[in-house]
Every structure is written in C-alpha cells, then in structure tokens.
Amino acid sequence: MTETADPPPSSDDVRESRQRAGRAIRDLSHAFIGRHASVEQIDRLSEVLEGITAELWPQDHRSRFDAFDRERDIDYPQGRFTHDFDDRPVSGTASPYGLDLELHRVGDEIEALVTLRSAHEGAPGRSHGGVVAALFDDVFGFVLGVIKQSAFTGELTIRYHAATPLFSELACRVRFDHQDGRKIYLVGELTERSSGNLIATAKATFIAVDPEMFARLTAERPPPPDESSSPTA
Numbered sequence: 001m002t003e004t005a006d007p008p009p010s011s012d013d014v015r016e017s018r019q020r021a022g023r024a025i026r027d028l029s030h031a032f033i034g035r036h037a038s039v040e041q042i043d044r045l046s047e048v049l050e051g052i053t054a055e056l057w058p059q060d061h062r063s064r065f066d067a068f069d070r071e072r073d074i075d076y077p078q079g080r081f082t083h084d085f086d087d088r089p090v091s092g093t094a095s096p097y098g099l100d101l102e103l104h105r106v107g108d109e110i111e112a113l114v115t116l117r118s119a120h121e122g123a124p125g126r127s128h129g130g131v132v133a134a135l136f137d138d139v140f141g142f143v144l145g146v147i148k149q150s151a152f153t154g155e156l157t158i159r160y161h162a163a164t165p166l167f168s169e170l171a172c173r174v175r176f177d178h179q180d181g182r183k184i185y186l187v188g189e190l191t192e193r194s195s196g197n198l199i200a201t202a203k204a205t206f207i208a209v210d211p212e213m214f215a216r217l218t219a220e221r222p223p224p225p226d227e228s229s230s231p232t233a
C-alpha cells in the first residue's frame with residue numbers, strides 16, 4: 001500500500017464531506033453513550049459501521065503533512081477564526097476526536113469555546129480529566145501559531161479546581177507567558193461562561209524545534225500497519 005498525498009486543497013467537496021462525516025461520527029458517539037438503544041438498533045449500528053470500515057481499510061494511506069504546512073503560514077485574524085488542520089484531534093473539524101471548538105483570537109491570546117457532552121463524561125456528571133488536559137494541550141498549539149514557533153509539548157500540568165460541567169459552555173483561554181532558550185512557557189484557564197466559575201488552570205512547557213523536523217518526521221514515519229483484513233483484531 002503506498003502513501004498518497006491528500007487531494008489538493010481545491011477539493012472543497014472532499015473536505016466538506018469529511019467535515020460533515022467527522023461531525024456525524026462525534027454526534028453518534030454522544031447519541032450512543034447518552035441514549036438508550038435496543039439490541040436491534042445497536043446491532044444495526046455495528047453492521048453499518050463494520051461495513052463502512054471494511055470499505056475504508058483497503059484504501060491508500062493518507063498523509064496529513066500538507067495541512068501542517070499550510071497551517072504554519074497562517075496568521076490567525078483577531079476574533080473568530082478557523083484553521084485548516086481538519087484531522088487534528090480536539091480542534092479538527094473532521095476528527096472523530098474533535099470537541100467542536102469555536103476559536104477566537106483576542107490580542108495574542110487564544111480562546112476556545114466548547115460544550116462538553118455525553119461521551120466526555122468521566123466521573124458521574126463531570127468531564128473526564130484527560131479530555132480537559134487534551135483541550136488545553138491542543139488550544140496551546142494555536143499560541144504556537146501566534147508566536148510562530150514550532151514546538152512539542154514537554155510538560156503539561158492541570159489543576160482541577162472544580163468539576164468540569166457537561167452541557168454548559170466553557171471558555172478555555174490560553175497565552176504565552178515567557179521563554180527561556182528553547183523552553184516556551186504557556187498558561188491558561190478554563191471557566192464556565194454562565195457562572196464565571198474557574199474550573200481549571202493549566203501550565204505547559206513546550207520545547208521549540210526546527211520546523212523542518214516535522215518534514216523529517218513525516219518522511220521517516222513508517223506507514224500504518226495494513227489493517228485491512230481485520231480492523232479490530
């Protein structure tokens with residue numbers, strides 16, 4: 001199986017289709033976790049999903065580096081903005097692991113508005129802590145776009161001040177704090193919009209790397225294993 005580039009960015013129909021499917025997969029996860037279903041409905045769901053998965057596994061592998069390449073040249077405008085990295089977990093509009101963020105740039109800070117839902121529940125009635133950590137990690141990534149530094153997360157510390165509510169709009173606001181050599185320190189907080197309550201604070205150390213490293217890592221990366229015969233084995 002060979003690795004193929006994404007269809008050209010002009011393939012808006014493919015992109016829109018992927019975004020729609022990503023949203024549908026995310027909504028499915030919330031419907032599946034959050035609603036009762038009969039065995040007949042669940043079995044029908046399994047059959048449809050297994051059939052589509054069996055169609056996809058034999059296709060060529062996709063490369064996602066094009067999106068990163070486009071993304072690093074973009075200057076996020078003030079106010080609400082979107083980005084091109086559709087497959088990125090957390091903020092990717094086509095990612096099954098997306099959180100349906102609404103992104104805003106406010107000065108040099110990034111604010112992501114998000115409403116966590118059924119599939120994000122960890123302890124009863126509140127979000128899984130790892131979902132909150134992933135939210136911060138990904139939203140910090142946009143600050144790297146603001147300061148134009150390629151970097152990896154080195155350390156991420158979350159302080160959970162209060163239960164993270166589900167079905168209530170939250171604001172995750174993050175910013176650059178300071179830099180020491182290659183170490184970039186970022187900070188942020190998560191609040192509930194309706195009450196203004198502080199839910200969590202986060203501190204991260206990102207380690208700056210040469211942007212060419214991403215190209216190198218992509219070139220060196222082995223293709224994913226051929227799972228076409230048995231996706232769940």
Ligand SMILES: CCCCCCCC/C=C\CCCCCCCC(=O)SCCNC(=O)CCNC(=O)[C@H](O)C(C)(C)COP(=O)(O)OP(=O)(O)OC[C@H]1O[C@@H](n2cnc3c(N)ncnc32)[C@H](O)[C@@H]1OP(=O)(O)O
Nearest residue numbers: 072137138141144145148149150152153154155205207211
């Ligand atoms: C041109 C513009 C570009 C803009 C682009 C932005 C667009 C955004 C688009 C897309 C973003 C995608 C989404 C982002 C959000 C998610 C981010 C992630 O999930 S990242 C994956 C998880 N993290 C890893 O996989 C790292 C794994 N670790 C490593 O690869 C290495 O350890 C690495 C590269 C971090 C450091 O290795 P070394 O060999 O290069 O560096 P050494 O020489 O060991 O250390 C340099 C300095 O950094 C400190 N350091 C090293 N590792 C550290 C760590 N883990 N924590 C804290 N400090 C660390 C050291 O103590 C040293 O400090 P002293 O100079 O001595 O003061």
